[in-house]
Amino acid sequence: MKNDTQSEVAAIILEPMQGTAGNVIPPDDFVQAVREIANEFDALLIADEILTGFGRTGTMWASDQFGLKPDVMTIGKGIGGGFPLSAVASSFDRMSAKPFGEPSGSSSSYGGNPLAAAAGLGAVEVILEDKLVENSARVGALMLAALKELQEKYRFIGDVRGRGLMIGVELVADRTTKQPLDKTITRALFHEALERGLITMSYSHAIRINPPLVISEDEAMNGIDILDQSFAAIARKFGLD
Numbered sequence: 001m002k003n004d005t006q007s008e009v010a011a012i013i014l015e016p017m018q019g020t021a022g023n024v025i026p027p028d029d030f031v032q033a034v035r036e037i038a039n040e041f042d043a044l045l046i047a048d049e050i051l052t053g054f055g056r057t058g059t060m061w062a063s064d065q066f067g068l069k070p071d072v073m074t075i076g077k078g079i080g081g082g083f084p085l086s087a088v089a090s091s092f093d094r095m096s097a098k099p100f101g102e103p104s105g106s107s108s109s110y111g112g113n114p115l116a117a118a119a120g121l122g123a124v125e126v127i128l129e130d131k132l133v134e135n136s137a138r139v140g141a142l143m144l145a146a147l148k149e150l151q152e153k154y155r156f157i158g159d160v161r162g163r164g165l166m167i168g169v170e171l172v173a174d175r176t177t178k179q180p181l182d183k184t185i186t187r188a189l190f191h192e193a194l195e196r197g198l199i200t201m202s203y204s205h206a207i208r209i210n211p212p213l214v215i216s217e218d219e220a221m222n223g224i225d226i227l228d229q230s231f232a233a234i235a236r237k238f239g240l241d
């Protein structure tokens, strides 16, 4: 039964897979539990698929992997293939509801820009025609397997996780306590990889690997080789296992 506080919840927003936090996959039942809480509070469930959408996680939407049906979706990044474009998507009824549906309720100086719309259409056509969602799933699985092998080799790799081309590698000082590897070391890793021709998001201990959806198997494996060499270099330099 609802009380006054419950009826004040308008919406709950979640990332089906967290990006900036380190490419974190939620437990299987977490996303459905959030859906149930939203239902209970009569609140809209907004899935932020700005990072995860358009094939990034090996399916068109990360929500698909959790059987999640959001009420509203925020989308961006992949939708424009590099062109600055984003969107809010929902059912016709919700988008027409007031005040959002008023002429000035949701307008924007740049909303509905024809050039952006053409870029978005072009990007989506290429994603579908070149089967980039499938490429994300296939190459992502190969990268994940190769990174899990590196985890066997280096004790400072505490976790390797991912779906499609959204992979997280967590570097730890101690596998039991999961204490993060010091920033001095992750910064050194960044430079070791850069010197070998690979730019990494290793400025934090939770490295995020989000290559372009067009990446080939050879390019992906070359990147993993460079990571392996860079891990070996920091292991030598800082006396890590």
Ligand SMILES: Cc1ncc(COP(=O)(O)O)c(C=O)c1O
Pocket: 015, 019, 020, 048, 049, 050, 051, 052, 076, 086
């Ligand atoms: C999940 C997620 N939501 C929202 C945003 C913000 O998008 P924008 O930079 O278009 O404001 C980002 C940006 O990285 C993101 O990763």
